[in-house]
Amino acid sequence: MQNKMFKFRLSQQQKQLLNSKAKALNMNSTQFLIKYIESSNINVKTNNKKDLKELIWNINKIGTNINQLAHSLNYSIQMEKLDSYNYKNLINKLIIIENQLDSILDKEF
Template structure:
């Protein structure tokens, strides 16, 4: 028997479509050894999941801020005073965006 450094064998099953997909991914990675590819993916590979709800909330808040900035710019261009209430409202919305962003980042990176 060949002297192996890896004695433990793992087995799993895939269907034909999954096998073809693995073969495609191996070609994209320029790896011809399936065992090496699967071992590398099992140890170092990452599964990425996306939660678009946080992104939608962030986009909604950004749109609100953009609307307010346009209104404030319109007021400023008409030589009217920009009130502290307008500025405070912008600050509040920015705070909300940062909170949304932080919560989304914490969810994605929490263990």
């Protein structure tokens, strides 16, 4: 991997702060910034409204499909075309999918 140079401006006070924090860890400022970037747990959220609208639309569509599957499972159990064990197993899988979709939405908002 080839290293690329990246330049940016800091105030004198910011530069002194960067240097002092790096020095406290026995690093130079470049090493400190690289380590900070790699270890940062900052969640970057999209501000693109178009992408967000598309994500919401897709999740709603998936939710509709899950509801249709749940309805079909309930109908199948009523018509005795599905045994209780398989019914519970499939319902649990739908619940897992629903929870995963909820967590995706929680991360975005």
